[in-house]
Amino acid sequence: MRKRGLECLGLLALGLWSSGQAAADEISIAVATNFAAAMNDIVEPFERQTGHTVLVSSGSTGNHYAQIKNGAPFEAFFSADTARPRLLEQGSCLSGQAKSGGSPPGADQSPPIHA
Numbered sequence: 001m002r003k004r005g006l007e008c009l010g011l012l013a014l015g016l017w018s019s020g021q022a023a024a025d026e027i028s029i030a031v032a033t034n035f036a037a038a039m040n041d042i043v044e045p046f047e048r049q050t051g052h053t054v055l056v057s058s059g060s061t062g063n064h065y066a067q068i069k070n071g072a073p074f075e076a077f078f079s080a081d082t083a084r085p086r087l088l089e090q091g092s093c094l095s096g097q098a099k100s101g102g103s104p105p106g107a108d109q110s111p112p113i114h115a
Contacts, residue, residue, distance in 0.1 A: 028055040028073055030064035032080035039078065 031039045036058035043054045057064070057074070065084040068074055069091065079085045 025051060026053045026055060027075050029057070029076040029078065030068065030072070030074040031056055031058045031078045032061045032064070033058050034080055035078050 029039075036056070039056055039058070043056060046052070047054060061080040061084055064072075064074070064077060064079070065088065068077060068088060077085060077088070
């Protein structure tokens with residue numbers, strides 16, 4: 001799980017860097033509370049290995065959805081469900097291209113979304 005998480009964060013950082021969105025080497029992500037502990041386990045080694053800083057905002061999926069819909073500057077959204085990311089994909093509140101990704105085994109297939 002940790003290796004896959006590092007790979008996912010690495011790909012996210014690479015995508016943001018190549019698109020110019022991560023110029024400050026800082027990545028801001030919204031993470032559902034039930035994934036927060038796992039994300040924190042992944043973030044520390046990722047930051048050490050890449051030099052990027054990951055700003056993790058953990059909270060409810062509903063609150064993150066509302067924040068993103070109202071313009072919150074998250075580069076990725078790790079949701080506890082698939083409904084809210086899909087609503088964001090369908091709406092006009094995404095400034096970049098939406099990307100769906102995998103989730104941990106047993107999770108509700110919550111895709112990270114570039115916001």
